[in-house]
Amino acid sequence: MSNQAVAQTRARAKLSVNATQNLIITGIFILICAALSLIVPKFLTLRNIRYLFIQVAYVVISCSATTLVILSGNLDLSIGGLAAMGGVVYALLARAGVATFAAAALAVLISGTFIGFVNGTFVSRFKMPSFIVTIATMYIARGVAYIGAGGAVITADLPGDFQKIGLFSIGPINAPLFYSILVFLIFLFIQNKTVFAKQTYAIGSNLVTATLSGINVNRVVTILFVLSGTLAAFNGVFQTSSFGIADCKIFKGLEFDVIIACVLGGTDINGGRGTIFGTLIGALIIGVLSNAMNLMGLAIYHQDVVRGIVLVGAILLHRLISNRIR
Numbered sequence: 001m002s003n004q005a006v007a008q009t010r011a012r013a014k015l016s017v018n019a020t021q022n023l024i025i026t027g028i029f030i031l032i033c034a035a036l037s038l039i040v041p042k043f044l045t046l047r048n049i050r051y052l053f054i055q056v057a058y059v060v061i062s063c064s065a066t067t068l069v070i071l072s073g074n075l076d077l078s079i080g081g082l083a084a085m086g087g088v089v090y091a092l093l094a095r096a097g098v099a100t101f102a103a104a105a106l107a108v109l110i111s112g113t114f115i116g117f118v119n120g121t122f123v124s125r126f127k128m129p130s131f132i133v134t135i136a137t138m139y140i141a142r143g144v145a146y147i148g149a150g151g152a153v154i155t156a157d158l159p160g161d162f163q164k165i166g167l168f169s170i171g172p173i174n175a176p177l178f179y180s181i182l183v184f185l186i187f188l189f190i191q192n193k194t195v196f197a198k199q200t201y202a203i204g205s206n207l208v209t210a211t212l213s214g215i216n217v218n219r220v221v222t223i224l225f226v227l228s229g230t231l232a233a234f235n236g237v238f239q240t241s242s243f244g245i246a247d248c249k250i251f252k253g254l255e256f257d258v259i260i261a262c263v264l265g266g267t268d269i270n271g272g273r274g275t276i277f278g279t280l281i282g283a284l285i286i287g288v289l290s291n292a293m294n295l296m297g298l299a300i301y302h303q304d305v306v307r308g309i310v311l312v313g314a315i316l317l318h319r320l321i322s323n324r325i326r
């Protein structure tokens with residue numbers, strides 16, 4: 001068999017794995033929703049569904065970029081800290097008299113884009129493990145958020161249009177739904193229609209082969225972390241604007257919810273395989289389970305146990321499907 005035929009066979013196998021994984025995960029999501037609608041009476045109420053979409057929106061926004069990071073064989077554990085820092089920096093700039101949209105843009109650039117670039121540079125150029133680098137920047141960003149907010153929340157002297165970014169609606173579509181749909185569609189396009197995504201898959205599948213084929217690995221990996229950091233900081237600005245306060249403690253554990261959603265949606269934790277659509281379904285499953293546990297009054301430590309079980313189960317499911325198709 002020629003090299004071209006082998007490559008085509010591998011590409012078809014990858015598509016088959018992704019499509020099967022997406023189909024199974026979608027079926028699981030439907031079954032979970034059906035079961036919870038019977039177990040939890042308030043689950044399918046309009047008010048609860050609206051609240052559910054708001055909670056899932058933050059995960060979907062960060063998941064969209066983090067999926068590509070994981071596809072490249074890396075992890076970004078800094079997103080919770082970057083989100084907290086972004087929200088605090090936004091509030092400080094707005095309180096200092098910077099125009100609202102300019103303050104938001106600067107907060108995203110300072111807290112997300114810049115630190116994402118630092119993450120990508122250390123990972124790609126200095127060959128440092130991504131989980132070590134991003135844990136370090138997570139602590140740095142979270143520390144900056146605590147210092148900026150004085151360990152509390154910023155509520156005083158915020159301008160009247162401070163909530164303009166986070167509180168609006170276009171017909172029935174509110175701000176969280178609008179932002180999450182927009183980001184999802186952008187990254188769905190990137191995954192399916194760009195050379196950049198193909199290079200990302202190649203890097204995650206085999207770094208040596210990707211390098212020898214002429215892919216600029218340093219550039220691709222750095223851009224991936226920049227995208228992840230930028231969306232994480234935007235999450236912080238968005239939530240801070242929505243609630244009208246800057247809390248340095250927001251989004252603790254966001255990075256783990258995002259990773260669970262990605263893996264549950266079929267993204268291989270080792271890189272090279274996964275889809276943005278699968279991640280969306282994974283995020284919805286995480287959101288539905290968290291929402292149902294809150295409605296049932298489960299303590300947070302019980303919820304952590306469930307998240308851990310779901311993560312292990314997702315990895316096992318992915319391995320079983322992949323091995324079956326191979």
